[in-house]
Amino acid sequence: MSPGAPWTGPDAPGAMAQEHDAPHAALVDRAEAPLTPFPPDARTEEITRTSRTCVGIHKGGLGLILAHEDAEREAHVQEPRNALFRPLDPPLMDSYPLGV
Template identity: 40%
Template sequence: MPEPNRSANHATPDTPAPEARPVRRQARGERRIAQLLEAAASVFCETGYTAASTNAIAREAGVSPGTLYQYFPNKEAIAFELGDRLMHRWSESHGTALAAATQDLPLTQLLDAVLDPLIAFNYENPAFAVLMHGPDIPGRITQEFDTVHQGLLTRIEEIISGHLPGTSRAETARIAAMSFAVFKAGLDLILAHEGGERAAYVAELKSVMFRYLDPYLGEESPACAPGARIDTP
């Protein structure tokens, strides 16, 4: 969490509106932070997280390296904050609404309801995918990627455990982890294609997930996966 250096105010005694200044300061600071995070997102997407350099981010943001470090202590923190914000953005725009709304949907529609916005969100925020994946190292999720990773995983776990009440915690976790992993894998395929091919991959991902999850739901849900509707950006 970037904390602009407030102690630098050699507090002049006659401040008339004690929080007027700080507010403006914070506003400016917020803009800077947003600017930097946007730049970071852009650079992460172009070069990947590991190869992204703070200097490149500052340059992309149109500020000096020093300015960047006034808001973030290091590269890690940038990724962390970016992940945090993207997660919040996701939660606020869709996430929480979804959780409630999907409670009683049949699987086909639940997948549509969850995947379509998530895919759209990734399309609009390509850095999200970068942060979902973490660095090069297969299977290892480092701190800066944990917010996004764990955040999404937890939501998925919630949804799944909501639909599979009679399942052990461990198995729910496993199914959630696998679902998430499959989603990420499919998402890469989707984002790597355009137009009709992309739509086809969206349908394919829904197929995989439907067929995977459907059997867990007992008899509640008819096997209609191949006809999953295709709604893609």
């Protein structure tokens, strides 16, 4: 391939980004659902920004999760949840207790 030639095929950066966008958007949408009613006057862009941050925290912990096994892995799976849900306690915790 000559320098500066555009990439084609499934390994091209644009193709990889497009394949990443759909699952990432689905994760953000799923994270928005429990946040929508809290607080009631929140703007859509605030909820979306918070959801993206939540997804980023979980994605950031994947390396630690994959590097450990058994009980230690379970602890690393639970910790991002704890970090995200603790600030929402008590209003949200009645509906979404830790450990879920």
